[in-house]
Amino acid sequence: xxxxxxxxxxxxxxxxPYWSYVEDLARQFAxxxxxxxxxxxxxxxxxxxxxxxxxVTDVVEKEMYSFLDKGGNDVTLRAEGTAPLMRAYxxxxxxxxxxxxxxxxxxxxxxxxRPQAGRYREHHxxxxxxxxxxxxxxxxxxxxLLWRFYGALGLKDLTIQLNSIGDPNCRPAxxxxxxxxxxxxxxxxxxDCRRRLSTNPLRLLDCKxxxxxxxxxxxxxxxxxLCEPCREHFAFVQRALDAEDIPVVLNHRLVxxxxxxxxxxxxxxxxxxGGQSSLGGGGRYDGLAEQxxxxxxxxxxxxxxxxxxxxxLRQQDVYVPSSPRPEAYVAALSDSGRDAASAFAxxxxxxxxxxxxxxxxRSIRARLRHADAAGVRWTVxxxxxxxxxxxxxxxxxxxxxxxxxxxxxxxxxxISARERKK
Numbered sequence: 251x252x253x254x255x256x257x258x259x260x261x262x263x264x265x266x267p268y269w270s271y272v273e274d275l276a277r278q279f280a281x282x283x284x285x286x287x288x289x290x291x292x293x294x295x296x297x298x299x300x301x302x303x304x305x306v307t308d309v310v311e312k313e314m315y316s317f318l319d320k321g322g323n324d325v326t327l328r329a330e331g332t333a334p335l336m337r338a339y340x341x342x343x344x345x346x347x348x349x350x351x352x353x354x355x356x357x358x359x360x361x362x363x364r365p366q367a368g369r370y371r372e373h374h375x376x377x378x379x380x381x382x383x384x385x386x387x388x389x390x391x392x393x394x395l396l397w398r399f400y401g402a403l404g405l406k407d408l409t410i411q412l413n414s415i416g417d418p419n420c421r422p423a424x425x426x427x428x429x430x431x432x433x434x435x436x437x438x439x440x441x442d443c444r445r446r447l448s449t450n451p452l453r454l455l456d457c458k459x460x461x462x463x464x465x466x467x468x469x470x471x472x473x474x475x476l477c478e479p480c481r482e483h484f485a486f487v488q489r490a491l492d493a494e495d496i497p498v499v500l501n502h503r504l505v506x507x508x509x510x511x512x513x514x515x516x517x518x519x520x521x522x523x524g525g526q527s528s529l530g531g532g533g534r535y536d537g538l539a540e541q542x543x544x545x546x547x548x549x550x551x552x553x554x555x556x557x558x559x560x561x562x563l564r565q566q567d568v569y570v571p572s573s574p575r576p577e578a579y580v581a582a583l584s585d586s587g588r589d590a591a592s593a594f595a596x597x598x599x600x601x602x603x604x605x606x607x608x609x610x611x612r613s614i615r616a617r618l619r620h621a622d623a624a625g626v627r628w629t630v631x632x633x634x635x636x637x638x639x640x641x642x643x644x645x646x647x648x649x650x651x652x653x654x655x656x657x658x659x660x661x662x663x664x665i666s667a668r669e670r671k672k
Contacts, residue, residue, distance in 0.1 A: 258370055258371060258372045272559050275403060279402065285354040288338060294333075299333055304508060331355060331553050350381055354378045354379070357374065396552050403559065405559075410491075412504070416512070416513065424470075439465070506533055518554075520562055529555070535550070582633075627647055
Protein backbone atom coordinates (compact mmCIF):
# COMPACT_ATOMS: atom_id res chain seq x y z
CA UNK A 251 0.00 0.00 0.00
CA UNK A 252 1.41 3.38 -0.98
CA UNK A 253 1.99 6.09 1.62
CA UNK A 254 2.98 9.74 1.37
CA UNK A 255 6.79 10.06 0.97
CA UNK A 256 8.73 10.58 4.20
CA UNK A 257 8.80 14.23 5.15
CA UNK A 258 5.58 15.08 3.33
CA UNK A 259 1.96 15.17 4.45
CA UNK A 260 -1.57 15.08 3.11
CA UNK A 261 -3.69 18.03 4.19
CA UNK A 262 -7.01 16.26 4.77
CA UNK A 263 -10.34 18.16 4.77
CA UNK A 264 -10.48 18.49 8.58
CA UNK A 265 -7.09 20.26 8.53
CA UNK A 266 -7.85 22.61 5.62
CA PRO A 267 -9.52 25.29 7.82
CA TYR A 268 -6.11 25.97 9.45
CA TRP A 269 -4.46 26.37 6.06
CA SER A 270 -7.23 28.62 4.74
CA TYR A 271 -7.13 30.70 7.90
CA VAL A 272 -3.37 31.29 7.67
CA GLU A 273 -3.27 31.81 3.90
CA ASP A 274 -6.26 34.17 3.82
CA LEU A 275 -4.84 36.35 6.60
CA ALA A 276 -1.41 36.30 4.94
CA ARG A 277 -2.87 37.67 1.73
CA GLN A 278 -4.92 40.27 3.61
CA PHE A 279 -1.89 41.60 5.49
CA ALA A 280 0.40 41.61 2.47
CA UNK A 281 -2.17 43.59 0.46
CA UNK A 282 -2.80 45.89 3.43
CA UNK A 283 0.88 46.91 3.34
CA UNK A 284 0.92 47.35 -0.44
CA UNK A 285 2.49 44.03 -1.50
CA UNK A 286 1.44 42.32 -4.74
CA UNK A 287 1.35 38.57 -5.27
CA UNK A 288 3.90 36.85 -7.52
CA UNK A 289 4.21 33.15 -8.39
CA UNK A 290 7.55 31.67 -9.42
CA UNK A 291 8.33 28.16 -10.80
CA UNK A 292 8.62 25.18 -8.48
CA UNK A 293 12.14 24.50 -9.81
CA UNK A 294 15.01 26.78 -10.87
CA UNK A 295 18.53 26.44 -12.22
CA UNK A 296 20.67 24.95 -9.45
CA UNK A 297 23.21 27.76 -9.78
CA UNK A 298 20.57 30.29 -8.69
CA UNK A 299 20.58 28.82 -5.19
CA UNK A 300 24.31 28.08 -5.11
CA UNK A 301 25.18 31.67 -5.99
CA UNK A 302 22.40 33.18 -3.90
CA UNK A 303 22.36 31.21 -0.66
CA UNK A 304 26.09 30.39 -0.74
CA UNK A 305 28.16 27.31 -1.60
CA VAL A 306 29.05 26.51 2.03
CA THR A 307 25.60 26.83 3.60
CA ASP A 308 23.83 23.76 4.98
CA VAL A 309 20.98 24.15 2.48
CA VAL A 310 23.29 24.05 -0.55
CA GLU A 311 25.69 21.44 0.81
CA LYS A 312 23.18 18.98 2.31
CA GLU A 313 19.52 19.76 1.72
CA MET A 314 18.71 20.66 -1.90
CA TYR A 315 16.69 18.43 -4.20
CA SER A 316 18.86 18.78 -7.32
CA PHE A 317 18.81 16.66 -10.47
CA LEU A 318 19.57 16.66 -14.19
CA ASP A 319 16.44 16.90 -16.32
CA LYS A 320 16.03 15.06 -19.62
CA GLY A 321 17.76 17.90 -21.43
CA GLY A 322 20.82 17.62 -19.19
CA ASN A 323 20.02 20.85 -17.29
CA ASP A 324 20.98 21.02 -13.61
CA VAL A 325 17.80 22.07 -11.80
CA THR A 326 16.70 22.23 -8.16
CA LEU A 327 13.28 22.19 -6.52
CA ARG A 328 12.69 25.56 -4.86
CA ALA A 329 14.97 25.57 -1.82
CA GLU A 330 14.00 29.04 -0.56
CA GLY A 331 11.89 31.96 -1.73
CA THR A 332 14.07 35.07 -1.94
CA ALA A 333 16.49 34.20 -4.75
CA PRO A 334 13.66 33.24 -7.17
CA LEU A 335 11.87 36.54 -6.47
CA MET A 336 15.06 38.51 -7.08
CA ARG A 337 15.62 36.52 -10.28
CA ALA A 338 12.08 37.40 -11.42
CA TYR A 339 12.64 41.07 -10.50
CA UNK A 340 15.77 41.18 -12.67
CA UNK A 341 14.39 39.08 -15.52
CA UNK A 342 11.20 41.10 -15.93
CA UNK A 343 12.80 44.55 -15.68
CA UNK A 344 10.98 45.52 -12.49
CA UNK A 345 13.66 48.17 -11.87
CA UNK A 346 11.61 50.34 -14.26
CA UNK A 347 8.68 50.33 -11.81
CA UNK A 348 8.39 52.76 -8.89
CA UNK A 349 10.79 51.52 -6.21
CA UNK A 350 10.67 49.65 -3.96
CA UNK A 351 8.73 46.84 -5.60
CA UNK A 352 6.76 45.04 -2.89
CA UNK A 353 6.07 41.37 -3.63
CA UNK A 354 4.60 38.45 -1.71
CA UNK A 355 4.12 34.76 -2.42
CA UNK A 356 2.76 31.62 -0.79
CA UNK A 357 5.02 28.82 -1.95
CA UNK A 358 6.15 25.24 -1.43
CA UNK A 359 9.81 24.78 -0.40
CA UNK A 360 11.82 21.57 -0.60
CA UNK A 361 14.62 20.62 1.80
CA UNK A 362 16.11 17.16 2.29
CA UNK A 363 16.40 17.33 6.06
CA ARG A 364 15.38 15.20 9.03
CA PRO A 365 11.59 15.61 9.35
CA GLN A 366 10.50 17.10 12.65
CA ALA A 367 7.49 18.80 14.22
CA GLY A 368 6.29 21.60 11.97
CA ARG A 369 9.10 21.07 9.45
CA TYR A 370 8.75 18.78 6.45
CA ARG A 371 10.85 18.00 3.40
CA GLU A 372 8.11 19.70 1.44
CA HIS A 373 6.87 22.63 3.46
CA HIS A 374 5.11 25.91 2.68
CA UNK A 375 5.97 29.53 3.31
CA UNK A 376 4.47 32.99 3.23
CA UNK A 377 7.16 35.35 1.87
CA UNK A 378 7.21 39.14 1.58
CA UNK A 379 10.03 41.03 -0.15
CA UNK A 380 10.57 44.78 -0.67
CA UNK A 381 13.12 45.19 -3.47
CA UNK A 382 14.84 48.32 -4.75
CA UNK A 383 15.55 50.61 -1.80
CA UNK A 384 18.04 50.71 1.09
CA UNK A 385 15.83 52.74 3.44
CA UNK A 386 15.86 51.17 6.94
CA UNK A 387 12.18 52.08 7.16
CA UNK A 388 11.59 49.05 4.92
CA UNK A 389 13.38 46.80 7.42
CA UNK A 390 11.01 48.05 10.10
CA UNK A 391 8.04 47.67 7.74
CA UNK A 392 8.57 43.98 6.97
CA UNK A 393 9.17 43.20 10.66
CA UNK A 394 6.02 45.13 11.61
CA LEU A 395 4.00 43.34 8.93
CA LEU A 396 5.15 39.96 10.19
CA TRP A 397 4.51 40.86 13.84
CA ARG A 398 1.00 42.22 13.17
CA PHE A 399 0.21 39.16 11.06
CA TYR A 400 1.12 36.85 13.95
CA GLY A 401 -1.00 38.95 16.28
CA ALA A 402 -3.99 38.78 13.94
CA LEU A 403 -3.63 34.98 13.79
CA GLY A 404 -4.03 34.96 17.58
CA LEU A 405 -0.51 33.80 18.50
CA LYS A 406 0.89 34.99 21.83
CA ASP A 407 4.11 34.84 23.85
CA LEU A 408 6.39 35.56 20.89
CA THR A 409 9.66 37.48 20.79
CA ILE A 410 11.49 39.18 17.94
CA GLN A 411 15.20 38.38 17.92
CA LEU A 412 17.14 41.17 16.17
CA ASN A 413 20.73 41.68 15.08
CA SER A 414 22.85 43.43 12.46
CA ILE A 415 25.58 41.53 10.61
CA GLY A 416 27.01 44.55 8.84
CA ASP A 417 27.98 44.90 5.20
CA PRO A 418 31.06 44.19 3.04
CA ASN A 419 32.76 47.25 4.54
CA CYS A 420 32.74 46.16 8.17
CA ARG A 421 32.14 42.40 7.98
CA PRO A 422 35.69 41.29 7.03
CA ALA A 423 37.18 42.87 10.15
CA UNK A 424 34.54 41.24 12.35
CA UNK A 425 35.09 37.83 10.75
CA UNK A 426 38.81 38.06 11.52
CA UNK A 427 37.97 39.03 15.08
CA UNK A 428 35.58 36.08 15.32
CA UNK A 429 38.13 33.68 13.86
CA UNK A 430 40.78 34.89 16.31
CA UNK A 431 38.37 34.24 19.17
CA UNK A 432 37.50 30.71 18.01
CA UNK A 433 40.87 29.38 16.86
CA UNK A 434 42.33 28.79 20.37
CA UNK A 435 39.17 26.77 21.20
CA UNK A 436 39.02 24.78 17.94
CA UNK A 437 39.55 21.40 19.65
CA UNK A 438 36.38 21.93 21.71
CA UNK A 439 34.21 22.49 18.61
CA UNK A 440 32.06 19.96 16.78
CA UNK A 441 33.26 18.70 13.40
CA ASP A 442 30.99 21.03 11.42
CA CYS A 443 32.20 24.06 13.37
CA ARG A 444 35.87 23.17 12.86
CA ARG A 445 35.15 23.16 9.14
CA ARG A 446 33.14 26.40 9.33
CA LEU A 447 36.05 28.11 11.07
CA SER A 448 37.84 28.24 7.73
CA THR A 449 34.92 28.25 5.28
CA ASN A 450 32.09 30.29 6.88
CA PRO A 451 32.92 31.65 10.36
CA LEU A 452 29.60 33.48 10.82
CA ARG A 453 27.80 30.13 10.93
CA LEU A 454 29.73 29.29 14.10
CA LEU A 455 27.37 31.55 16.02
CA ASP A 456 24.34 29.55 14.89
CA CYS A 457 25.52 26.07 15.85
CA LYS A 458 22.91 24.04 17.80
CA UNK A 459 25.36 21.44 19.19
CA UNK A 460 25.29 21.77 23.02
CA UNK A 461 29.08 21.71 23.45
CA UNK A 462 29.46 24.63 21.04
CA UNK A 463 26.79 26.81 22.64
CA UNK A 464 28.81 28.26 25.56
CA UNK A 465 31.64 29.21 23.21
CA UNK A 466 29.23 30.94 20.83
CA UNK A 467 27.54 32.74 23.72
CA UNK A 468 30.82 34.40 24.72
CA UNK A 469 31.76 35.34 21.14
CA UNK A 470 32.28 39.03 20.31
CA UNK A 471 29.18 40.94 19.25
CA UNK A 472 28.86 42.10 15.66
CA UNK A 473 27.11 45.31 16.74
CA UNK A 474 30.34 46.46 18.39
CA UNK A 475 32.15 46.16 15.04
CA LEU A 476 29.63 47.92 12.79
CA CYS A 477 30.81 50.76 10.57
CA GLU A 478 29.05 54.09 11.02
CA PRO A 479 26.51 53.67 8.13
CA CYS A 480 25.54 50.21 9.40
CA ARG A 481 25.33 51.50 12.97
CA GLU A 482 23.00 54.32 11.89
CA HIS A 483 20.89 51.92 9.82
CA PHE A 484 20.46 49.55 12.76
CA ALA A 485 19.65 52.37 15.16
CA PHE A 486 16.91 53.64 12.82
CA VAL A 487 15.35 50.16 12.63
CA GLN A 488 15.26 49.92 16.42
CA ARG A 489 13.72 53.39 16.79
CA ALA A 490 11.07 52.62 14.15
CA LEU A 491 10.09 49.36 15.86
CA ASP A 492 9.97 51.09 19.23
CA ALA A 493 7.62 53.71 17.73
CA GLU A 494 5.35 50.84 16.65
CA ASP A 495 5.45 49.40 20.21
CA ILE A 496 7.04 46.23 18.89
CA PRO A 497 9.33 44.62 21.49
CA VAL A 498 12.65 43.22 20.31
CA VAL A 499 15.44 41.23 21.91
CA LEU A 500 18.94 42.03 20.66
CA ASN A 501 20.63 38.72 19.91
CA HIS A 502 24.32 38.92 18.96
CA ARG A 503 24.31 35.25 17.86
CA LEU A 504 21.60 35.65 15.24
CA VAL A 505 23.08 35.38 11.73
CA UNK A 506 20.48 33.46 9.60
CA UNK A 507 21.38 30.62 7.25
CA UNK A 508 22.15 32.25 3.91
CA UNK A 509 25.21 34.16 2.75
CA UNK A 510 23.21 36.87 0.98
CA UNK A 511 22.12 38.59 4.21
CA UNK A 512 23.49 42.03 5.11
CA UNK A 513 22.79 44.41 7.97
CA UNK A 514 19.41 43.66 9.59
CA UNK A 515 18.53 40.03 10.41
CA UNK A 516 15.62 38.89 12.56
CA UNK A 517 13.64 35.88 13.70
CA UNK A 518 10.40 35.41 15.64
CA UNK A 519 10.52 32.79 18.36
CA UNK A 520 7.70 31.20 20.38
CA UNK A 521 8.05 30.70 24.11
CA UNK A 522 9.32 27.12 23.69
CA UNK A 523 12.58 27.70 21.86
CA GLY A 524 14.33 24.76 20.24
CA GLY A 525 16.70 24.06 17.38
CA GLN A 526 13.92 24.37 14.79
CA SER A 527 11.33 26.42 16.65
CA SER A 528 11.55 29.76 14.81
CA LEU A 529 8.20 30.75 13.33
CA GLY A 530 9.77 32.93 10.69
CA GLY A 531 12.47 35.42 9.97
CA GLY A 532 14.42 37.29 7.37
CA GLY A 533 16.55 40.33 6.84
CA ARG A 534 18.23 42.61 4.35
CA TYR A 535 20.07 41.26 1.29
CA ASP A 536 21.62 44.23 -0.49
CA GLY A 537 24.18 42.15 -2.41
CA LEU A 538 21.96 39.35 -3.70
CA ALA A 539 21.20 40.85 -7.12
CA GLU A 540 24.91 41.26 -7.85
CA GLN A 541 25.56 37.66 -6.79
CA UNK A 542 22.97 36.62 -9.39
CA UNK A 543 24.68 38.61 -12.12
CA UNK A 544 22.55 41.77 -11.98
CA UNK A 545 23.28 45.33 -11.03
CA UNK A 546 23.18 46.48 -7.39
CA UNK A 547 19.60 46.17 -6.11
CA UNK A 548 18.94 46.32 -2.33
CA UNK A 549 16.17 44.30 -0.76
CA UNK A 550 14.67 43.14 2.52
CA UNK A 551 12.06 40.55 3.38
CA UNK A 552 10.89 37.59 5.44
CA UNK A 553 9.62 34.04 5.17
CA UNK A 554 7.39 32.24 7.66
CA UNK A 555 6.56 28.54 7.60
CA UNK A 556 2.87 27.71 7.38
CA UNK A 557 3.21 24.24 8.95
CA UNK A 558 5.05 25.79 11.89
CA UNK A 559 2.33 28.41 12.31
CA UNK A 560 -0.40 25.76 12.30
CA UNK A 561 1.50 23.73 14.89
CA UNK A 562 1.63 26.78 17.18
CA LEU A 563 -2.02 27.65 16.56
CA ARG A 564 -2.95 24.15 17.73
CA GLN A 565 -0.59 24.30 20.72
CA GLN A 566 -2.07 27.63 21.82
CA ASP A 567 -5.67 26.49 21.21
CA VAL A 568 -6.38 29.39 18.87
CA TYR A 569 -9.91 29.30 17.47
CA VAL A 570 -9.94 28.78 13.72
CA PRO A 571 -13.18 29.18 11.72
CA SER A 572 -14.38 25.96 10.15
CA SER A 573 -14.71 25.55 6.40
CA PRO A 574 -18.09 26.40 4.86
CA ARG A 575 -20.38 23.38 4.93
CA PRO A 576 -22.99 22.25 2.41
CA GLU A 577 -26.43 23.56 3.36
CA ALA A 578 -28.65 20.97 1.70
CA TYR A 579 -28.64 17.27 1.02
CA VAL A 580 -30.79 16.30 -1.96
CA ALA A 581 -31.51 12.68 -2.86
CA ALA A 582 -33.93 10.34 -4.55
CA LEU A 583 -35.60 7.46 -2.71
CA SER A 584 -36.41 5.65 -5.97
CA ASP A 585 -35.39 5.67 -9.62
CA SER A 586 -38.33 7.90 -10.49
CA GLY A 587 -36.94 10.70 -8.28
CA ARG A 588 -33.40 10.80 -9.68
CA ASP A 589 -34.03 13.44 -12.35
CA ALA A 590 -36.05 15.64 -9.99
CA ALA A 591 -33.37 15.45 -7.28
CA SER A 592 -30.63 16.33 -9.73
CA ALA A 593 -32.62 19.29 -11.06
CA PHE A 594 -33.40 20.55 -7.53
CA ALA A 595 -29.73 20.40 -6.50
CA UNK A 596 -28.79 22.27 -9.68
CA UNK A 597 -31.32 25.03 -8.94
CA UNK A 598 -29.96 25.46 -5.40
CA UNK A 599 -26.38 25.71 -6.65
CA UNK A 600 -27.43 28.25 -9.29
CA UNK A 601 -28.64 30.42 -6.39
CA UNK A 602 -25.36 30.00 -4.51
CA UNK A 603 -26.62 27.39 -2.03
CA UNK A 604 -23.99 24.62 -1.53
CA UNK A 605 -25.74 21.27 -1.97
CA UNK A 606 -24.80 17.58 -1.90
CA UNK A 607 -26.53 15.26 -4.35
CA UNK A 608 -27.06 11.82 -2.87
CA UNK A 609 -26.24 9.00 -5.29
CA UNK A 610 -26.78 5.27 -5.40
CA UNK A 611 -29.61 3.24 -3.86
CA ARG A 612 -30.13 4.03 -0.16
CA SER A 613 -32.94 3.71 2.37
CA ILE A 614 -34.52 6.81 3.87
CA ARG A 615 -32.73 6.07 7.14
CA ALA A 616 -29.37 5.88 5.37
CA ARG A 617 -30.12 9.15 3.57
CA LEU A 618 -30.86 10.93 6.85
CA ARG A 619 -27.68 9.53 8.43
CA HIS A 620 -25.66 10.83 5.47
CA ALA A 621 -27.31 14.26 5.74
CA ASP A 622 -26.66 14.40 9.48
CA ALA A 623 -23.00 13.43 9.02
CA ALA A 624 -22.60 16.15 6.39
CA GLY A 625 -23.88 18.74 8.85
CA VAL A 626 -26.50 20.19 6.48
CA ARG A 627 -29.46 22.32 7.54
CA TRP A 628 -31.87 20.87 4.96
CA THR A 629 -32.63 17.38 3.68
CA VAL A 630 -34.60 17.22 0.41
CA UNK A 631 -36.00 13.83 -0.61
CA UNK A 632 -37.83 12.72 -3.75
CA UNK A 633 -39.76 9.43 -3.63
CA UNK A 634 -42.40 7.99 -5.97
CA UNK A 635 -45.25 9.86 -4.23
CA UNK A 636 -43.39 13.19 -4.33
CA UNK A 637 -42.60 12.86 -8.02
CA UNK A 638 -46.19 11.88 -8.87
CA UNK A 639 -47.59 14.94 -7.03
CA UNK A 640 -44.74 17.27 -8.17
CA UNK A 641 -43.79 17.80 -4.54
CA UNK A 642 -40.77 17.35 -2.32
CA UNK A 643 -40.19 16.18 1.25
CA UNK A 644 -38.25 19.00 2.94
CA UNK A 645 -36.81 18.38 6.40
CA UNK A 646 -35.28 21.12 8.55
CA UNK A 647 -32.61 19.15 10.40
CA UNK A 648 -32.64 21.68 13.24
CA UNK A 649 -36.38 21.12 13.79
CA UNK A 650 -36.41 17.50 12.52
CA UNK A 651 -39.91 17.85 11.08
CA UNK A 652 -40.47 17.02 7.37
CA UNK A 653 -42.90 19.01 5.23
CA UNK A 654 -44.45 18.08 1.91
CA UNK A 655 -44.09 21.18 -0.28
CA UNK A 656 -44.23 22.10 -3.91
CA UNK A 657 -40.81 22.31 -5.56
CA UNK A 658 -40.95 26.14 -5.90
CA UNK A 659 -42.01 26.52 -2.25
CA UNK A 660 -39.19 24.27 -1.04
CA UNK A 661 -36.66 26.18 -3.13
CA UNK A 662 -37.92 29.48 -1.75
CA UNK A 663 -37.71 28.27 1.86
CA UNK A 664 -34.11 27.06 1.55
CA ILE A 665 -32.93 30.13 -0.38
CA SER A 666 -34.73 32.56 1.96
CA ALA A 667 -33.18 30.91 5.02
CA ARG A 668 -29.72 31.41 3.46
CA GLU A 669 -30.44 35.08 2.78
CA ARG A 670 -31.59 35.64 6.39
CA LYS A 671 -28.43 33.90 7.63
CA LYS A 672 -26.26 36.38 5.70
